[in-house]
Amino acid sequence: MSHIQVAHTLRRRLRVIVPALKGEAERLCLLEILLRKHAAIREVRVVPAIASLAVRFDPKQLPADHILRLLDTVAGNIAGAPRPAPAPPVTVRDDDAVGEVSVAVEGMTCASCAALIQMSLNRDPAIRSASVNYATATATVVGRLDRPALEARIGALGYEARPMDTLSQRRLIVERERAHVREAKRRAIGACLLSLPVMVIGMAMPRSKLWHVVEFALTTPVVLGAGRPFFDRAIKLARNRTANMDTLIALGAGSAYGHSVASLLAGRHHLYFEAAAGIVSFVLLGRWLEERAKGKAGDAIRRLLDLQPPTATVIRDEVEVVVPVDDLDVGDILVVRPGERVPVDGAVVGGLTTLDESMVTGESMPVVKGPGDGVIGGCINGAGSFRMR
Template sequence: MVKKAEINVEGMHCGSCATLISRALQRTPGVLAANVNYASRKARVEFDESLLDEQRLIDLIASKGYGAKIGVDPDSERRIREKEIADLKITLAFSALFAVPAFLFGMVFMDVPYHVLLLFLLATPVQFVVGKNFYLGAWSALKNRIGTMDTLIAVGTSAAYGYSVAAMFGLVTEQYFETAAVLITLVVLGKYLEAVAKGRTSDAIRRLMGLAPKVATVVRDGREVEVPIEEVAVGDLLLVSPGEKVPVDGTVVEGRSAVDESMITGESIPVEKAAGSTVIGGTINKNGVLRFEAARVGTDTVLSQIVRLVEDAQGSKADIQRFADRISGIFVPVVIAISAITFVAWYFALGMSFPFALMVAVAVLVIACPCALGLATPTAIMVGTSIGAQKGILIKNAESLEMMHKVDAVVFDKTGTITEGKPRVTDFLAAGQEGDLLSLIGYAYAVERNSEHPLADAITEYAREQGANPWEAREFEAIPGFGVAATVDGRSIYLGKPERGTLGAETAAVVGRLQDEGKTAMILKVDGTPSAIIGVADTIKATSARAVEDLKDLGIETWMITGDNEKTARAIARVAGIENVFAEVLPQDKAEYVKQLQEKGHKVVMVGDGINDAPALAQADIGIAMGSGTDVAMEAGSVVLMRSDPLDVPQAIRLGRATIRKIRQNMAWALVYNVIGIPIAAGLLYPAFGILLSPIIAGGAMALSSVSVVTNALTLRWARFWVTA
């Protein structure tokens, strides 16, 4: 029987660790599929439980030098991540404590007494205490017959350190202690920054789970009893009062109310509920008392399904294999082989002295040290992310910038993303000769000031903006399912749903037009006469249309996805210039629509702001969350737009494309540098021209290569890819 296991893996410090564990699992008899996600620190394994059990999988991972646990809760995961970040911070401080003085004594104060011994004392703790993980990673890679950045770092720094030890004993003349110490420190700095950026991943799940109430009020034997949420069963009759969270999914059997479902559906307007209506666990009851029958509890609720979808999307997303790691898989063994062949050729075949052969062999390793190759991507990423931060675009990981240049489809959530996310009065039209318009607005203001109707705030805000008189309403009455009525200035006022049979043809036509535009239409009656027509809608953001136009200019298709009805969705999409619409989509299905686009070959960006968008944000190749949205959406997204401006979506894509160009330029330079530099360091030109690179010159060339890469990355600041609204 096939079983699935989710294993939390501890001790992974780079993407190659995930590759090693994944390969080990996949080679194990009985394992049908295995995916190790470095970002989430999880291994998802499908296996035949007649051949394997979970403990054997844990033991296998442990045999590779990593910790493994099953069933770690989000709080425990958070504590593990916080400890990892704290440990890296201490390691970085320890490394810098020795590396900075080593750099100063190695490059500036070179005439101090016992210069080389002092550098040895400073570099040794960095090499063997801080660098221990690189040696372990290189050893693991060696056992699995692959080369990684760990291998490059271990070999490069060991070559510099070992040559320097030889210099300390007078075997050679130059030393590179400071090179080894500074390189290790810079790599640890990068790992610390990476850990900080990835440390919030599990918080999204924890916050989602926190939305579910802990207790519920159940009606049993005619009495109201408060019980833990785990004890609620399907068929139980539950009571939810105003201001309380709905505990589980169910069907209303008694009562009327408006329920705020924005944290689940993303829609800003509370939904009116009556007998027969469906309620969703985690949503908030606004005003009336509701009795409902539990239909789905525990892991079957919509909220639990969303949690599971976020976990699945995060776990199934393949790691982006960095270009440098792909190259290093071939580059590392080749460089080591060239270094060994160089030594053998000069010492044994050509009869040169041991110091000469050693000097040339080490020069090969030093000039091929992975500084430029290692800096090519992170320096461009650092510059790109800092530019984004200055513009209010927070990019959480390098993978997102690297993926931007492949994007060819953007899916926008509607509410709070394309639109403002709250209802506003868009139309206030006189329907007859009954008083001037400002007086009619005053009547609407008077009755809605006392109303708890979801649209009341939009009308009162509009009235205040128009400077309407704050009339006083008497004999106020809320008419469930229809509207509100009151006596204002001696006149009978009704505001609510339009009743088609009581409207004139012209008024009915206006109401129909507003509804066709996706707006909520209401009628204001004065003394029983229809006097004004009010249109309320969630209005489109000022920059939405420009954003869509910019995306089209970039050759990117745009889509809109919403839980709204088809008519409203099409009306909003038409104004924004979006031709492709997914309407009436359930919250738990949004991720599936994103997946459908991916299966057609698209690289998809999902843009959203609500909890309901979290699974889709995680499923997409890049998730972009609006800064005004929920914490869960912002943590599920890999990019956050602090200004909540749709125009920043094409800006982020332009930034990503510019950054990947710099990465490619840097990679090209690093590779060309090695292709040219390694043969020269190996002494290829020595027989004919007498040209030979000493390790110090090779080290200088290596440093120049690194400076060139960093300088090229910095030119990204002046690249002309930004546009303004």
């Protein structure tokens, strides 16, 4: 083994050290992604600081010595790959305030997308740390940059960042997720309906030019219509000298479609329209099922958001004014009447009441609240009226 050092080997687990990748979090992350794609590998954990790589695998599918040879080969290829050109210097003033910015990220289709965004953000000198969560589709960044700058950096990679600070913004994100599910369903069903006859004709391998034209007519809306987002994201990523799964899909479907069009014009009979349509359709179908599963979680979040009232009664200049919850400021005095929901978290400053906190604690018995007690937004007020800050 020329590129790895074996730390220990068990029947289903082994750990190695990759000295050439010590401290290189990006390349170790890439190594982890590549190893996870192997069917015999169950789990991969890396520690960039010491270049440690722990792998849990199935010895029935791949023995330990084969795993070690695989690790040595892949680690050697990654370690020997040329380093990317250094990013242009960015002027960062020492007096710029370091803050935390969180945004919702749209357009991620797999965990590799999250890893790509996170690695790209961590390269920025203005960013101290960046964390991208694929499951929640969010990105949290600590550094000397504001939200528009972060949105621009994520947008340059082919994804879309949206604010999620206020109640209305979070509701908008949930509604957009539901729209994404409907759009994914429309694209998947349309692509599958058009691809099915193309694949049947392709398997029959007809030599009639009429059937070839029919294949072309049915495949074009699938590849260039339903599959257009793959090509759009692949182009944006190529401009930033990066790639993800969309790049592979665009290359595969685009190559098959382009070769088939050229062969059709040249009068040849070896066409691959069914391959181009099949690639796009199967991926779109998988993404629709994934979006639908994520949409169910989004519905649960939407139901929680509905528990928070959109408006609150605030006292300003000794006058009660109804304002949107998003317009409240820290320190405002609010009035909560019997039967209303508590608009935001706060503390009671006047009055005595009982609150139904079952949405948080699961306890059905009302809780007595008086001056100094904390209250939780979304809980239902009982028979009393109170003021809170």
